[in-house]
Amino acid sequence: MRGWLIRTALRSLGSNPLRTVLTLLGIVIGVASVVTLMSVGKATASSVTSRIQGLGTNLLVVTPGQAEQEGIGEGLGSAQTLTMDDATALATLRPQVAAVAPDVITRAQVAYGSVNEQVVVEGSTPDLFAVRNLALAAGRAFNAADEQARGNVAVIGTTTAANLFGTANPVGATIWVNGVPFEVIGELAVQGSNGLTNNDDRVIIPLSTLQARFTGTTPLGAIYVSAADASQMSQVQNRMEAVLRRNHGLSGTEPDDFVISNQASLLSAFQGVSQTLQAFLGGIAGISLVVGGIGIMNIMLVSVAERTREIGLRKALGATRGQILSQFLLESALVGVIGGAVGVIVGAVLTGMMGRWMNASTGLDASSIWISILVSLMVGVGFGMYPSFRAARLSPIHALRYE
Amino acid sequence: MLELRRVTKRYQTGGVPFVAVRGVSLRIDAGEYVAIMGPSGSGKSTLLHLLGLLDVPTEGEVWLAGQPTRHLSDKEFARLRNEKIGFVFQNFQLLPRTAAIENIALPLLYGRHRKARPEVLAARALQRVGLDLSKAWNWPNQLSGGQQQRVAIARAIVTDPEVVLADEPTGNLDSRSTEEILGLFQSLNDQGVTVVMVTHEPYVAQHAKRIVQIRDGRVERDEPVHERVIAAPVSAAAEFLAHGVEVSG
Numbered sequence: 159m160r161g162w163l164i165r166t167a168l169r170s171l172g173s174n175p176l177r178t179v180l181t182l183l184g185i186v187i188g189v190a191s192v193v194t195l196m197s198v199g200k201a202t203a204s205s206v207t208s209r210i211q212g213l214g215t216n217l218l219v220v221t222p223g224q225a226e227q228e229g230i231g232e233g234l235g236s237a238q239t240l241t242m243d244d245a246t247a248l249a250t251l252r253p254q255v256a257a258v259a260p261d262v263i264t265r266a267q268v269a270y271g272s273v274n275e276q277v278v279v280e281g282s283t284p285d286l287f288a289v290r291n292l293a294l295a296a297g298r299a300f301n302a303a304d305e306q307a308r309g310n311v312a313v314i315g316t317t318t319a320a321n322l323f324g325t326a327n328p329v330g331a332t333i334w335v336n337g338v339p340f341e342v343i344g345e346l347a348v349q350g351s352n353g354l355t356n357n358d359d360r361v362i363i364p365l366s367t368l369q370a371r372f373t374g375t376t377p378l379g380a381i382y383v384s385a386a387d388a389s390q391m392s393q394v395q396n397r398m399e400a401v402l403r404r405n406h407g408l409s410g411t412e413p414d415d416f417v418i419s420n421q422a423s424l425l426s427a428f429q430g431v432s433q434t435l436q437a438f439l440g441g442i443a444g445i446s447l448v449v450g451g452i453g454i455m456n457i458m459l460v461s462v463a464e465r466t467r468e469i470g471l472r473k474a475l476g477a478t479r480g481q482i483l484s485q486f487l488l489e490s491a492l493v494g495v496i497g498g499a500v501g502v503i504v505g506a507v508l509t510g511m512m513g514r515w516m517n518a519s520t521g522l523d524a525s526s527i528w529i530s531i532l533v534s535l536m537v538g539v540g541f542g543m544y545p546s547f548r549a550a551r552l553s554p555i556h557a558l559r560y561e
Numbered sequence: 562m563l564e565l566r567r568v569t570k571r572y573q574t575g576g577v578p579f580v581a582v583r584g585v586s587l588r589i590d591a592g593e594y595v596a597i598m599g600p601s602g603s604g605k606s607t608l609l610h611l612l613g614l615l616d617v618p619t620e621g622e623v624w625l626a627g628q629p630t631r632h633l634s635d636k637e638f639a640r641l642r643n644e645k646i647g648f649v650f651q652n653f654q655l656l657p658r659t660a661a662i663e664n665i666a667l668p669l670l671y672g673r674h675r676k677a678r679p680e681v682l683a684a685r686a687l688q689r690v691g692l693d694l695s696k697a698w699n700w701p702n703q704l705s706g707g708q709q710q711r712v713a714i715a716r717a718i719v720t721d722p723e724v725v726l727a728d729e730p731t732g733n734l735d736s737r738s739t740e741e742i743l744g745l746f747q748s749l750n751d752q753g754v755t756v757v758m759v760t761h762e763p764y765v766a767q768h769a770k771r772i773v774q775i776r777d778g779r780v781e782r783d784e785p786v787h788e789r790v791i792a793a794p795v796s797a798a799a800e801f802l803a804h805g806v807e808v809s810g
Contacts, residue, residue: 475671
């Protein structure tokens with residue numbers, strides 16, 4: 159017996175197809191944009207999250223603090239406070255600290271054959287590979303002997319390898335870094351990008367070589383520390399802070415001139431930003447859904463006015479207010495659900511296209527599909543409520559006389 | 562069976578008070594065939610709406626089947642209209658783009674009629690008004706005026722109501738169709754259905770058993786018809802012979 163209600167609603171929607179399609183379009187656009195923005199946002203967040211997690215759960219990063227000039231902060235990392243001494247001091251925290259890798263980054267002209275490029279050159283100790291989970295695709299990492307001998311050996315990223323060597327195997331070849339020959343001893347596995355910099359376009363050489371050949375004894379850009387036990391991160395962090403404060407001669411009330419961050423704090427900072435961004439995007443898309451709902455309401459009001467006589471007739475034949483109400487509510491709910499379903503499909507297609515374009519794995523999860531359809535059902539019912547009440551309240555004789 | 566007790570109906574149309582029905586008492590018994598006559602604006606349609614519980618009186622009471630209806634809820638009114646009363650309108654009031662048989666079944670969807678499946682009851686009503694089953698799935702605009710009014714009458718009787726109320730049922734029909742519809746009402750009345758019909762045509766009214774004359778919202782005259790006009794009975798076979806050639810594919 160419920161079948162006829164749906165059939166009645168479908169027939170009435172079908173009696174004016176263009177109008178119905180235009181009404182649906184409002185919901186379709188709203189739902190599709192919500193679905194697309196949400197799932198693209200989610201995919202971006204999860205890929206960045208997994209990269210942060212890929213840094214290793216026991217990683218602690220020490221970076222210089224903010225330099226101040228005449229009371230004005232110059233931004234994080236502007237101070238040049240980290241030295242090799244600090245790295246050595248942190249190494250004394252063994253066995254709570256598993257490895258310490260001081261790190262300096264500079265840019266240099268790297269050449270092989272006729273190819274010549276500006277590339278990031280990173281100098282560090284052999285521990286860097288373990289501390290930062292840098293896997294190798296070919297060859298080997300440099301070792302303590304290379305470090306001690308200030309050897310001219312380099313490990314290069316895949317992008318750098320492709321740029322310099324094309325498809326040829328770079329291991330064993332000699333590249334020129336600012337005119338100094340280096341033997342390529344290894345190629346890194348793909349690291350990916352963190353959104354700002356491409357981690358695959360760099361050359362890693364021993365820190366001792368970097369300082370001897372290019373930069374001299376410079377302050378460190380960062381010190382990477384891996385804790386022995388991932389569950390003891392905050393204790394390790396506290397001890398590191400104490401060691402560094404003592405090393406820097408900071409008295410009790412002076413602020414730290416360095417920052418220690420760990421993966422958890424990076425992650426939560428990033429997640430905070432990404433949640434705000436997603437809520438913001440979702441909110442904008444949600445507005446278009448509301449506009450779609452207003453479209454439903456508008457058309458339902460027109461439909462009630464047009465079908466005043468029909469409503470009067472139905473009442474004369476014994477329809478109650480509730481039955482008239484549910485007939486019109488069902489109609490607007492159907493517009494909502496159909497619009498929502500089509501919107502999800504359109505959104506899925508757009509998401510797939512965005513995913514291919516952004517080269518990220520995007521996808522809709524079942525929950526967002528159901529939530530979208532549920533929300534559009536609620537939009538349909540919500541905005542259909544007032545027109546339906548108007549229909550239900552019509553008096554049968556006035557409705558029958560209506561011309 | 563259906564009774565108005567000193568019923569008055571006032572309207573407020575655009576701020577101007579207007580009395581459509583003034584203290585009318587009228588009693589219609591089961592099995593009657595009543596024509597309500599009067600010039601336009603005499604209040605005869607309002608009277609029919611009051612009898613059919615489409616409208617509530619300002620004063621007085623409407624009794625249906627021995628029950629006062631004054632304090633009924635919207636739901637109970639709807640149920641009485643659905644089960645006890647069948648309506649026929651001047652302009653048929655069929656739903657467009659809806660098959661004849663679905664139009665007929667409409668009242669069944671709004672009530673609790675468990676005697677048989679709606680399709681079966683609707684098909685039975687279709688045959689009772691002398692329409693061929695081949696017309697069951699035609700849309701109203703594929704039917705002649707007389708056929709449309711028959712579908713409307715079938716819709717009125719599909720719930721086996723106690724009374725059929727018809728508002729100018731022949732007003733939009735040619736004389737041949739008028740004859741058919743009047744014959745149909747007569748045969749329904751012969752089968753025991755109470756019929757109340759509003760008309761302004763004396764010839765149409767002459768088919769009833771009793772004429773109530775209304776003027777200025779009051780009953781002017783109420784008397785039985787002495788020289789009744791008997792319409793030619795209509796059967797499905799006669800319908801087929803008359804219209805068989807124009808059956809559309």
